[in-house]
Amino acid sequence: MSAAGPSQEKLVGIVLVSHSAAVATSVAELARGLAGGGPTxxxxxxxxxxxxxxxxxAELIASAARSVDRGAGVAVLADLGSAVLTVKALLTEAEEDGEDAELPSGTRLLDAPFVEGAVAAVVTxxxxxxxxxxxAAAAEAYTYRKI
Known part of the structure; x- marks a missing residue:
């Protein structure tokens, strides 16, 4: 059983990568809050x-991915270019190193808007x-219209 408890054991983990710790933390808090009741x-x-x-x-990203891994995969959303490049470098390393990689198996970088995609990913x-x-839910956030 994982440290998160049985209700989270089979859920996909989400990692939010931003150039700002405050932005990443705030978006995580928003997404959790909008996920509704029940297990998050x-x-x-x-x-x-x-x-x-x-x-x-890279170390913070890898640590975050390991902390949310429950065996159902880890979805990573990134805000800007170099954050994306850092995640891609970690994923390339994971492909080459296999079990010795810093990222858990089943980690995937999502192509989605950071805030809306994070909310959709956490809800799903x-x-x-x-x-x-x-x-799919995170990527669909690209189509959300505001007017």
């Missing part, structure tokens, strides 16, 4: 660099959706 998918913020400044950190994962459904 495990969500981790990986924002800023290792010293707390603006930037990205919290409802028990598999990684493919989480990815």
């Amino acid at each position: 998918a495990p969500v981790a913020a990986a924002g800023g660099d290792a010293d707390g400044g603006l930037g990205t950190s 994962a919290s409802a028990g959706g598999p990684l493919d459904a989480v990815e």
